Amino acid sequence: MTDVTDVKDISNAYLHDQLVYQYLLEHPAFFQHHPELLSRLRLPHAQRGAVSLVERQMELQRERVRGLEEDITRLMSIARQNEHIFFALNQLHLDLLAARQKTDIRLALSAFANKMPHVHACNLLEFNHEAMGDNFTAIQMVLEHRLQGRHYYFGRLNRDEMATLFQPGIHSVALLLISHADQPLALLAFGSQLDDHFQPSMDTLFIDHIAKVLALVLPRYGQQGC
Template identity: 80%
Template sequence: MTDLPELKEEEKALLHDQFVYQYLLEHPAFFQHHPELLNRLRLPHAQRGAVSLVERQLEMQRERIRGMEEDITRLMSIARQNEHIFFALNQLHLDLLSARQRTDITIALSTFANRMPHVHACTLLDFNHEAMGDNFSGLQLVLQHRLQHRSYYFGRLNKDEMATVFPSSIHSVALLQISQGDKPLALLAFGSELDDHFQPSMDTLFIDHIAKLLAVVLPRYDQR
């Protein structure tokens, strides 16, 4: 290797490391031709002091396998949860379509919420003065702050907003505005006692389906 006397020892060591690194990248079969070096190489280990390259490779492989097993377990858990939600949503669909009066819709939504993990409350609020009474102004405040430019909101509410929708025991919410065209019909709200159960990053696939379904069902009872 070319001597570099004008460089400091630390700089020469760094260059030597880069040369070795590049060489091994370009010659991946190097240790196949020199297997005797594998057992002579020693790598620092936090718990065991120093280990051979082969031992380190086996350990890294075991770590990758453990990571893959954890990923599989996590994906299976998500799949089971989605399956549970799918069947609950399917039953909600049937219950809403077979509803005979407005209270049947409320019961169906509450039953659906009870089947959801970490969901502790559900309410459906109509967008009219008669139904809301003194809470109508509070509902307008929630709409302006949380649903002004979108049809859903996941997260926390301040104290005044929460008083319009849920009791103080609820800490995070999913709000869904139900509309028929440009006409707002109602606000559907799910509540959890956990601070972080409903988060802005949550997927909206299932809740979008509920919104579309309610937009079809609710007008039937407004006309009676």
């Protein structure tokens, strides 16, 4: 059983800590007026036993610098990747506008996919029985199950769904519904061999642009062959 005196001692220690804490917050120049205390204060350290306040401050500053350097490196990597995607997307835009037949569209999409990191497959499926063949019903089921009224899906599919859209080896997908005047035209599917390359949290800026361009280009060719 805890002694009453012990409880009082704990309460007093906590109260004193709060008073010191509040005083230092209200007097940030305290150690400037008493610099000798900086060298006398010792703080517990997991590896070195105890260090001075100045040493601990320097260590924290070094940790912050390392964190900032890692953030800068990550942001630069993202910037380079976005630049690469931008130029590839720009070329895709030009190729789609210059396409003379649907084969040109498919070639342009495949060339774009080949430039994207960790994208290993690209498939454009038009919404008609002739183009989809025996997969028509299966593809309709994928749309109903995964898109559920949305225009995008990012993530994994089950084995049967994956076999409907891709050759073996694809593990995560980006599905993009292409529509014109509220009428579905086609399904654009990108596939990656990585399990987590396409994820629900992914940004849709670039893929949304592809959808808009395809929605303008595909109706030019009606039901003509590929």
